[in-house]
Amino acid sequence: MKILFLSQIVPYPPHGGVLQRGYNIVREIAKEHEVHLLAYIHPEILTDQTMIDESRRVLEGMCTSVHYFDLWPKKSKLHKLLALSIGTVYPGPFSALAHTSAAYRKCMQKLLTEHDFDVVHYDTIGLARYLKYAPKVPSVLTHHNIESNLMERRSKVERTAFGRWYVARQARLLRDYEASQSPKFDVNVMMSSTDEKDLLAMAPAVRTAIVPNGVDIEYFKPLEAVVEPAIIYTGGMNMFANEDAVMYMLRDMWSEIKAAVPDVKFYVIGQDPTREILDIAKQDASVIVTGFVDDIRPYVAKSAVYVVPIRVGGGTRLKVLDALAQGKAIVSTSVGCEGIEVTNGLDICIENDSKGFIRRTVELLKSRDRREELGKSARRLAVERYSWAGIGQVLDGVYEEVGKRDMHSARGEQGS
The missing domain is CATH 3.40.50.2000 (Glycogen Phosphorylase B;)
Incomplete structure:
Protein backbone atom coordinates (compact mmCIF):
# COMPACT_ATOMS: atom_id res chain seq x y z
CA MET A 1 0.00 0.00 0.00
CA LYS A 2 0.94 3.64 -0.48
CA ILE A 3 0.37 5.68 2.69
CA LEU A 4 0.50 9.46 3.08
CA PHE A 5 1.26 10.02 6.77
CA LEU A 6 0.46 13.52 8.04
CA SER A 7 2.08 14.17 11.42
CA GLN A 8 1.86 17.10 13.82
CA ILE A 9 5.51 16.57 14.84
CA VAL A 10 8.70 15.07 13.46
CA PRO A 11 8.59 11.65 15.15
CA TYR A 12 12.19 11.69 16.31
CA PRO A 13 13.93 11.16 18.66
CA PRO A 14 11.63 8.46 20.06
CA HIS A 15 11.78 9.75 23.63
CA GLY A 16 8.34 9.60 25.20
CA GLY A 17 4.77 10.45 24.32
CA VAL A 18 3.69 11.17 20.78
CA LEU A 19 7.32 11.03 19.56
CA GLN A 20 7.69 7.45 20.72
CA ARG A 21 4.38 6.33 19.25
CA GLY A 22 4.95 8.19 15.99
CA TYR A 23 8.44 6.78 15.49
CA ASN A 24 7.44 3.20 16.21
CA ILE A 25 4.23 3.35 14.17
CA VAL A 26 6.08 4.77 11.16
CA ARG A 27 8.84 2.18 11.58
CA GLU A 28 6.39 -0.72 11.70
CA ILE A 29 4.13 0.31 8.81
CA ALA A 30 7.14 1.22 6.64
CA LYS A 31 8.33 -2.39 6.88
CA GLU A 32 5.40 -3.45 4.70
CA HIS A 33 4.24 -0.29 2.91
CA GLU A 34 5.45 2.77 1.01
CA VAL A 35 5.20 5.71 3.44
CA HIS A 36 5.43 9.42 2.61
CA LEU A 37 5.79 11.56 5.76
CA LEU A 38 4.84 15.23 6.27
CA ALA A 39 5.75 16.60 9.70
CA TYR A 40 6.11 19.83 11.63
CA ILE A 41 9.40 20.74 13.30
CA HIS A 42 9.11 21.55 17.01
CA PRO A 43 12.21 23.62 17.85
CA GLU A 44 12.18 22.63 21.50
CA ILE A 45 12.62 18.99 20.38
CA LEU A 46 14.91 19.38 17.35
CA THR A 47 16.97 22.20 18.78
CA ASP A 48 19.55 22.67 16.02
CA GLN A 49 20.33 21.76 12.43
CA THR A 50 22.41 18.77 13.48
CA MET A 51 19.42 17.19 15.20
CA ILE A 52 17.14 18.05 12.28
CA ASP A 53 19.57 16.40 9.87
CA GLU A 54 19.87 13.33 12.08
CA SER A 55 16.09 12.95 12.29
CA ARG A 56 15.78 13.27 8.53
CA ARG A 57 18.48 10.67 7.96
CA VAL A 58 16.80 8.17 10.27
CA LEU A 59 13.28 8.73 8.92
CA GLU A 60 14.41 8.68 5.30
CA GLY A 61 15.85 5.26 6.07
CA MET A 62 12.29 4.12 6.74
CA CYS A 63 10.11 6.26 4.46
CA THR A 64 10.01 6.79 0.71
CA SER A 65 9.93 10.57 1.21
CA VAL A 66 10.13 12.91 4.21
CA HIS A 67 9.02 16.56 4.24
CA TYR A 68 9.46 19.05 7.11
CA PHE A 69 7.62 22.30 7.88
CA ASP A 70 7.76 25.09 10.44
CA LEU A 71 5.02 25.19 13.08
CA TRP A 72 4.34 28.90 12.89
CA PRO A 73 3.41 29.63 16.56
CA LYS A 74 6.82 28.23 17.57
CA LYS A 75 8.95 30.24 15.17
CA SER A 76 9.58 32.96 17.78
CA LYS A 77 8.25 34.42 21.03
CA LEU A 78 6.43 37.03 18.96
CA HIS A 79 4.75 34.32 16.88
CA LYS A 80 3.71 32.51 20.06
CA LEU A 81 2.23 35.66 21.55
CA LEU A 82 0.41 36.41 18.30
CA ALA A 83 -0.98 32.87 18.12
CA LEU A 84 -2.23 32.94 21.71
CA SER A 85 -3.83 36.34 21.12
CA ILE A 86 -5.59 35.15 17.98
CA GLY A 87 -6.66 32.08 19.93
CA THR A 88 -8.81 34.24 22.23
CA VAL A 89 -11.12 35.10 19.31
CA TYR A 90 -10.47 32.34 16.75
CA PRO A 91 -13.72 30.38 16.21
CA GLY A 92 -11.96 27.01 16.11
CA PRO A 93 -9.57 25.25 18.49
CA PHE A 94 -5.99 26.46 18.84
CA SER A 95 -4.62 23.18 17.47
CA ALA A 96 -6.36 23.77 14.14
CA LEU A 97 -5.03 27.35 14.04
CA ALA A 98 -1.49 26.25 14.91
CA HIS A 99 -1.35 23.64 12.15
CA THR A 100 -2.46 26.02 9.40
CA SER A 101 0.30 26.02 6.77
CA ALA A 102 0.19 26.87 3.08
CA ALA A 103 3.49 25.05 2.55
CA TYR A 104 2.17 21.89 4.23
CA ARG A 105 -0.99 22.03 2.12
CA LYS A 106 0.90 22.57 -1.15
CA CYS A 107 3.25 19.68 -0.46
CA MET A 108 0.32 17.42 0.36
CA GLN A 109 -1.46 18.40 -2.86
CA LYS A 110 1.71 17.83 -4.90
CA LEU A 111 2.18 14.35 -3.49
CA LEU A 112 -1.46 13.54 -4.15
CA THR A 113 -0.99 14.38 -7.83
CA GLU A 114 2.20 12.32 -8.05
CA HIS A 115 1.01 9.18 -6.23
CA ASP A 116 -2.11 7.05 -6.08
CA PHE A 117 -2.35 6.75 -2.30
CA ASP A 118 -4.35 3.96 -0.73
CA VAL A 119 -4.72 5.75 2.64
CA VAL A 120 -4.08 9.17 4.13
CA HIS A 121 -3.28 8.97 7.85
CA TYR A 122 -4.03 12.18 9.79
CA ASP A 123 -2.18 11.80 13.08
CA THR A 124 -4.11 14.32 15.20
CA ILE A 125 -7.44 16.15 15.23
CA GLY A 126 -5.56 19.41 14.60
CA LEU A 127 -4.83 18.17 11.05
CA ALA A 128 -8.47 17.46 10.22
CA ARG A 129 -8.57 20.66 8.13
CA TYR A 130 -6.47 18.89 5.45
CA LEU A 131 -9.08 16.20 4.76
CA LYS A 132 -10.76 18.41 2.15
CA TYR A 133 -7.66 18.22 -0.06
CA ALA A 134 -7.94 14.43 -0.38
CA PRO A 135 -11.71 13.83 -0.44
CA LYS A 136 -11.51 10.64 -2.51
CA VAL A 137 -8.70 8.91 -0.61
CA PRO A 138 -9.60 6.60 2.30
CA SER A 139 -8.81 8.37 5.56
CA VAL A 140 -7.67 7.45 9.08
CA LEU A 141 -7.66 9.97 11.95
CA THR A 142 -5.72 9.24 15.14
CA HIS A 143 -6.88 10.57 18.50
CA HIS A 144 -3.89 10.33 20.85
CA ASN A 145 -6.25 11.62 23.51
CA ILE A 146 -9.76 12.95 23.55
CA GLU A 147 -8.20 16.41 23.45
CA SER A 148 -11.27 18.19 24.79
CA ASN A 149 -11.22 15.99 27.90
CA LEU A 150 -7.57 16.84 28.44
CA MET A 151 -8.31 20.55 28.15
CA GLU A 152 -11.32 20.33 30.43
CA ARG A 153 -9.27 18.64 33.15
CA ARG A 154 -6.48 21.16 32.70
CA SER A 155 -8.86 24.10 33.03
CA LYS A 156 -9.70 22.98 36.56
CA VAL A 157 -6.09 23.15 37.76
CA GLU A 158 -4.93 26.32 35.97
CA ARG A 159 -3.66 28.81 38.54
CA THR A 160 -5.01 32.08 37.10
CA ALA A 161 -8.54 33.19 36.26
CA PHE A 162 -7.50 34.02 32.69
CA GLY A 163 -5.82 30.64 32.32
CA ARG A 164 -8.93 28.82 33.51
CA TRP A 165 -11.11 30.85 31.11
CA TYR A 166 -8.79 30.37 28.12
CA VAL A 167 -8.34 26.63 28.59
CA ALA A 168 -12.06 26.08 29.31
CA ARG A 169 -12.85 27.91 26.07
CA GLN A 170 -10.41 25.67 24.20
CA ALA A 171 -12.06 22.62 25.74
CA ARG A 172 -15.47 23.70 24.41
CA LEU A 173 -14.09 24.50 20.95
CA LEU A 174 -12.24 21.20 20.79
CA ARG A 175 -15.31 19.23 21.81
CA ASP A 176 -17.34 20.86 19.02
CA TYR A 177 -14.49 20.26 16.56
CA GLU A 178 -14.06 16.61 17.53
CA ALA A 179 -17.82 16.06 17.23
CA SER A 180 -18.06 17.73 13.81
CA GLN A 181 -14.84 16.52 12.18
CA SER A 182 -14.47 12.93 13.39
CA PRO A 183 -17.48 11.57 11.41
CA LYS A 184 -15.87 12.81 8.19
CA PHE A 185 -13.11 10.20 8.44
CA ASP A 186 -13.45 6.59 7.41
CA VAL A 187 -11.91 5.34 10.67
CA ASN A 188 -10.99 7.06 13.91
CA VAL A 189 -8.09 5.33 15.65
CA MET A 190 -8.36 5.40 19.43
CA MET A 191 -5.79 4.56 22.10
CA SER A 192 -8.25 2.84 24.41
CA SER A 193 -11.83 1.71 24.89
CA THR A 194 -12.25 4.61 27.33
CA ASP A 195 -11.43 7.15 24.64
CA GLU A 196 -13.56 5.25 22.13
CA LYS A 197 -16.56 5.46 24.45
CA ASP A 198 -16.03 9.20 24.96
CA LEU A 199 -15.79 9.89 21.23
CA LEU A 200 -18.90 7.84 20.47
CA ALA A 201 -20.78 9.84 23.09
CA MET A 202 -19.91 13.02 21.18
CA ALA A 203 -20.32 11.63 17.67
CA PRO A 204 -22.37 8.40 17.64
CA ALA A 205 -21.97 7.86 13.89
CA VAL A 206 -18.18 7.59 13.85
CA ARG A 207 -16.33 4.44 12.90
CA THR A 208 -13.61 3.56 15.39
CA ALA A 209 -10.74 1.13 15.82
CA ILE A 210 -8.56 0.69 18.88
CA VAL A 211 -4.82 0.68 18.18
CA PRO A 212 -3.24 1.02 21.62
CA ASN A 213 0.09 2.50 22.48
CA GLY A 214 2.99 0.15 22.80
CA VAL A 215 6.53 -0.26 24.04
CA ASP A 216 9.82 -1.50 22.60
CA ILE A 217 10.18 -4.53 24.85
CA GLU A 218 13.77 -5.17 23.72
CA TYR A 219 14.93 -1.62 24.49
CA PHE A 220 12.89 -1.20 27.67
CA LYS A 221 13.63 -4.23 29.79
CA PRO A 222 14.76 -4.86 33.38
CA LEU A 223 18.39 -3.84 33.92
CA GLU A 224 20.82 -4.88 36.63
CA ALA A 225 21.35 -1.99 39.03
CA VAL A 226 21.88 -1.11 42.68
CA VAL A 227 18.42 0.07 43.67
CA TYR A 386 1.99 -4.07 24.23
CA SER A 387 4.87 -4.88 21.86
CA TRP A 388 5.10 -2.45 18.92
CA ALA A 389 5.38 -5.25 16.38
CA GLY A 390 1.95 -6.55 17.33
CA ILE A 391 0.46 -3.07 17.43
CA GLY A 392 1.84 -2.32 13.97
CA GLN A 393 -0.03 -5.39 12.70
CA VAL A 394 -3.25 -4.07 14.25
CA LEU A 395 -2.87 -0.75 12.44
CA ASP A 396 -2.01 -2.57 9.23
CA GLY A 397 -5.35 -4.34 9.52
CA VAL A 398 -7.10 -0.98 9.92
CA TYR A 399 -5.44 0.28 6.74
CA GLU A 400 -6.50 -2.81 4.83
CA GLU A 401 -10.08 -2.41 6.02
CA VAL A 402 -10.30 1.32 5.36
CA GLY A 403 -8.83 0.82 1.89
CA LYS A 404 -11.95 -1.03 0.81
CA ARG A 405 -13.80 1.33 -1.50
CA ASP A 406 -17.27 0.28 -0.33
CA MET A 407 -16.47 1.66 3.14
CA HIS A 408 -15.24 4.97 1.75
CA SER A 409 -18.16 5.26 -0.64
CA ALA A 410 -20.62 4.76 2.19
CA ARG A 411 -19.07 7.70 3.98
CA GLY A 412 -19.30 9.83 0.83
CA GLU A 413 -22.96 8.96 0.35
CA GLN A 414 -23.67 10.37 3.81
CA GLY A 415 -22.48 13.75 2.57
CA SER A 416 -19.69 14.01 5.15
Missing part, protein backbone atom coordinates in the same frame (compact mmCIF):
# COMPACT_ATOMS: atom_id res chain seq x y z
CA GLU A 228 18.30 3.25 45.74
CA PRO A 229 15.50 4.36 48.08
CA ALA A 230 14.29 6.66 45.32
CA ILE A 231 11.17 7.50 43.37
CA ILE A 232 11.26 8.69 39.76
CA TYR A 233 9.05 10.60 37.34
CA THR A 234 9.87 11.00 33.65
CA GLY A 235 8.34 13.39 31.13
CA GLY A 236 9.05 16.70 29.44
CA MET A 237 8.10 19.62 31.66
CA ASN A 238 7.03 21.56 28.57
CA MET A 239 3.84 19.48 28.80
CA PHE A 240 1.40 20.83 31.38
CA ALA A 241 0.34 17.38 32.60
CA ASN A 242 3.94 16.49 33.49
CA GLU A 243 4.68 19.79 35.22
CA ASP A 244 1.44 19.52 37.20
CA ALA A 245 2.25 15.94 38.22
CA VAL A 246 5.69 16.90 39.54
CA MET A 247 4.36 19.92 41.41
CA TYR A 248 1.53 17.82 42.88
CA MET A 249 4.13 15.42 44.25
CA LEU A 250 6.36 18.19 45.59
CA ARG A 251 3.62 20.31 47.13
CA ASP A 252 1.25 17.67 48.50
CA MET A 253 3.24 14.49 49.13
CA TRP A 254 7.00 14.88 49.22
CA SER A 255 7.42 16.09 52.81
CA GLU A 256 5.45 13.14 54.21
CA ILE A 257 7.31 10.61 52.06
CA LYS A 258 10.62 12.07 53.28
CA ALA A 259 9.45 11.92 56.89
CA ALA A 260 8.72 8.20 56.49
CA VAL A 261 11.87 7.41 54.46
CA PRO A 262 14.48 10.04 55.43
CA ASP A 263 17.11 9.03 52.84
CA VAL A 264 14.67 8.98 49.91
CA LYS A 265 15.45 10.77 46.63
CA PHE A 266 13.13 12.08 43.91
CA TYR A 267 14.48 11.93 40.35
CA VAL A 268 12.69 14.34 38.01
CA ILE A 269 13.71 13.46 34.45
CA GLY A 270 12.61 15.46 31.43
CA GLN A 271 13.37 18.48 29.30
CA ASP A 272 12.53 22.09 30.16
CA PRO A 273 12.06 21.89 33.94
CA THR A 274 10.28 25.02 35.13
CA ARG A 275 11.94 27.67 37.27
CA GLU A 276 9.71 26.68 40.18
CA ILE A 277 10.84 23.05 40.02
CA LEU A 278 14.50 24.07 39.69
CA ASP A 279 14.20 26.41 42.67
CA ILE A 280 12.77 23.61 44.83
CA ALA A 281 15.65 21.35 43.81
CA LYS A 282 18.16 24.03 44.82
CA GLN A 283 16.67 24.15 48.30
CA ASP A 284 16.20 20.37 48.67
CA ALA A 285 19.18 18.16 47.78
CA SER A 286 16.95 15.08 47.75
CA VAL A 287 15.11 16.42 44.67
CA ILE A 288 17.32 15.74 41.64
CA VAL A 289 16.24 17.51 38.45
CA THR A 290 18.26 16.33 35.44
CA GLY A 291 16.51 18.01 32.53
CA PHE A 292 16.66 16.02 29.31
CA VAL A 293 18.75 12.85 29.32
CA ASP A 294 19.68 10.69 26.35
CA ASP A 295 18.76 7.48 28.15
CA ILE A 296 16.29 7.30 31.02
CA ARG A 297 16.78 3.57 31.60
CA PRO A 298 19.67 3.75 34.11
CA TYR A 299 17.74 6.26 36.22
CA VAL A 300 14.63 4.09 36.18
CA ALA A 301 16.63 0.96 36.95
CA LYS A 302 18.19 2.43 40.11
CA SER A 303 14.92 3.91 41.41
CA ALA A 304 12.80 1.77 43.69
CA VAL A 305 9.40 3.16 42.67
CA TYR A 306 8.12 4.75 39.48
CA VAL A 307 5.45 7.35 40.33
CA VAL A 308 2.78 8.73 37.99
CA PRO A 309 0.81 11.36 39.96
CA ILE A 310 -0.89 12.70 36.82
CA ARG A 311 -4.14 14.59 37.29
CA VAL A 312 -4.61 15.94 33.74
CA GLY A 313 -4.73 14.11 30.44
CA GLY A 314 -6.29 11.33 28.45
CA GLY A 315 -5.33 8.51 26.10
CA THR A 316 -2.58 6.21 27.37
CA ARG A 317 0.70 7.04 29.05
CA LEU A 318 3.69 5.70 27.16
CA LYS A 319 5.77 6.39 30.27
CA VAL A 320 3.69 3.78 32.11
CA LEU A 321 4.21 1.23 29.35
CA ASP A 322 7.95 1.90 29.46
CA ALA A 323 8.00 1.40 33.23
CA LEU A 324 5.95 -1.79 32.95
CA ALA A 325 8.38 -3.17 30.39
CA GLN A 326 11.31 -2.33 32.69
CA GLY A 327 9.70 -4.34 35.44
CA LYS A 328 9.22 -1.47 37.86
CA ALA A 329 6.90 -1.13 40.82
CA ILE A 330 4.53 1.69 39.82
CA VAL A 331 2.21 3.91 41.83
CA SER A 332 -0.18 5.86 39.61
CA THR A 333 -3.42 7.78 39.63
CA SER A 334 -6.27 6.38 37.54
CA VAL A 335 -5.69 9.19 35.04
CA GLY A 336 -2.00 8.30 34.88
CA CYS A 337 -2.63 4.72 33.74
CA GLU A 338 -5.85 5.39 31.84
CA GLY A 339 -6.32 3.23 28.77
CA ILE A 340 -3.82 0.55 29.83
CA GLU A 341 -5.13 -2.87 30.84
CA VAL A 342 -3.45 -2.90 34.23
CA THR A 343 -4.84 -4.54 37.35
CA ASN A 344 -4.59 -2.66 40.63
CA GLY A 345 -2.52 -4.64 43.10
CA LEU A 346 -1.26 -7.12 40.49
CA ASP A 347 0.96 -5.15 38.10
CA ILE A 348 0.47 -1.59 39.38
CA CYS A 349 -0.81 0.29 42.43
CA ILE A 350 -3.52 2.88 41.79
CA GLU A 351 -4.20 5.69 44.27
CA ASN A 352 -6.26 8.78 43.52
CA ASP A 353 -5.76 10.89 46.63
CA SER A 354 -2.52 12.17 48.11
CA LYS A 355 -2.83 10.20 51.35
CA GLY A 356 -3.25 6.90 49.56
CA PHE A 357 -0.49 7.74 47.10
CA ILE A 358 1.89 8.53 49.96
CA ARG A 359 0.99 5.36 51.86
CA ARG A 360 1.47 3.08 48.86
CA THR A 361 4.72 4.74 47.80
CA VAL A 362 6.20 4.42 51.28
CA GLU A 363 5.13 0.77 51.52
CA LEU A 364 6.93 -0.03 48.27
CA LEU A 365 10.03 1.93 49.21
CA LYS A 366 10.28 -0.25 52.32
CA SER A 367 9.43 -3.64 50.75
CA ARG A 368 11.79 -5.14 48.17
CA ASP A 369 9.72 -8.33 47.93
CA ARG A 370 6.54 -6.41 47.06
CA ARG A 371 8.39 -4.30 44.47
CA GLU A 372 9.78 -7.37 42.76
CA GLU A 373 6.38 -9.08 42.77
CA LEU A 374 4.75 -6.09 41.07
CA GLY A 375 7.65 -5.69 38.67
CA LYS A 376 7.52 -9.26 37.37
CA SER A 377 3.80 -8.96 36.67
CA ALA A 378 4.36 -5.57 35.03
CA ARG A 379 6.98 -6.95 32.64
CA ARG A 380 4.76 -9.91 31.75
CA LEU A 381 1.88 -7.58 30.85
CA ALA A 382 4.08 -5.40 28.63
CA VAL A 383 5.45 -8.37 26.70
CA GLU A 384 2.12 -10.11 26.20
CA ARG A 385 -0.03 -7.11 25.20
